[in-house]
Amino acid sequence: xxxxxxxxxKQWASEDRPREKLLSKxxxxxxxxxxxxxxxxxxxxxxSAVDLxxxxxxxxxxxxxxxGKQSVNDLMKIDGIGQAKAISIIAALELGKRRKNTDLEKxxxxxxxxxxxxxxxxxxxxxxxxxxxxxxxxxxxxxxxEKISTGGVAGTVIDNKIILKHAIEKLASSIVLVHNHPSxxxxxxxxxxxxxxxxxxxxxxxxxxxxxxxxxxxxxxxSFADEGIx
Numbered sequence: 001x002x003x004x005x006x007x008x009x010k011q012w013a014s015e016d017r018p019r020e021k022l023l024s025k026x027x028x029x030x031x032x033x034x035x036x037x038x039x040x041x042x043x044x045x046x047x048s049a050v051d052l053x054x055x056x057x058x059x060x061x062x063x064x065x066x067x068g069k070q071s072v073n074d075l076m077k078i079d080g081i082g083q084a085k086a087i088s089i090i091a092a093l094e095l096g097k098r099r100k101n102t103d104l105e106k107x108x109x110x111x112x113x114x115x116x117x118x119x120x121x122x123x124x125x126x127x128x129x130x131x132x133x134x135x136x137x138x139x140x141x142x143x144x145x146e147k148i149s150t151g152g153v154a155g156t157v158i159d160n161k162i163i164l165k166h167a168i169e170k171l172a173s174s175i176v177l178v179h180n181h182p183s184x185x186x187x188x189x190x191x192x193x194x195x196x197x198x199x200x201x202x203x204x205x206x207x208x209x210x211x212x213x214x215x216x217x218x219x220x221x222x223s224f225a226d227e228g229i230x
Contacts, residue, residue, distance in 0.1 A: 018050065032064065033057055039088045044080040052080050056089070065219060068093050069125045097121035109140045112223035115176055115214050118145070123180035123216040129156040131179040133163050135172035136211070143170050153182055160199050167208050175203065177213040186215045186222035188229075196224060 018034040027035075036053030043049040059078055060066035067089075075086035098121075109115060115134060123130060129151040135143040148163055149156045156179070167175055177196065188196075192215065200210040212225035224230045 032062075036089065039092050040085050041088075047080065052078075055079070056081070065124075068097070069127070097125075107142050109134070109136055109142065109176065109211075112212055112214055112221065112226050115178065115212065116216065116221040116223075119178050119180075119214070119216050120219075120221070123178070124218055126180055127182050128152055129180055129182060131156050131158050131177070133166070134176040134178060135167055135170045136174045136176065137171075138173040140174070140211075143172055158195050158199075160202050163199060164203060164206060164208065167203075168206065172208060174209040174211045175199075176211050178216065179213075180216040184218040186217040186220055188213075188215060188222060188224070193229070196230075200230070 018030060018037045021034065022030055022038070030038075033050050033053035033056075036056055037043075037049035040049045040052055043052045047055070055078055056075065057067070060070065070090070072083065072086040072090055075081050075089060076083060107114065107118070118134070119132065123132070131148045131151075132145060133148055134145045137143055146166060149158060151157065163175065163177075177199065179192075192213070196210070196213045203210050210230070212223055212230060214224070215222040
């Protein structure tokens, strides 16, 4: 194995430089640190971009999920990371999240896992609670998804009328309720259960079905329907 200590990336063998390696071997051949190095473009006078990428990963225990939770200010606490580099990383992570949510109108909701895959990139990294509604057609295809409210660390206020008003306007036949728990604990609170029952009861009067209420955690989720409490 080559020893690249104290060498700049330009002094590395061409097959080991991140950009050249990507072109010659494909993007899957790159390590996480090398991918971050490409985003950073340059390192510092003391360390290469790849080593700087390793420092960034080390700051989150090499956990890309935790990296997705970092803010620009968090990243700027790392020696060698200025505002521009921090913004590049945050922007790339956000693009990755948004990529998972393209062409939603083609998606048919068949189970709770499908819903979690849509909302995990949106809600899983947030430090505060958000409540969303997923509006579905009679065939369970997605009509639209909508953020209903934003709250604090421990909760958010839900207006049932807004959810049902928008469902009528969108001609939705059913709704899946979704919110996150920033703590990572996906077990529903008493308030979560009460809200679910209230919305479900009100929706019955306008012939709209509440199919599920899903709570998103860091890497997992809880489904009211799967647990038989809908």
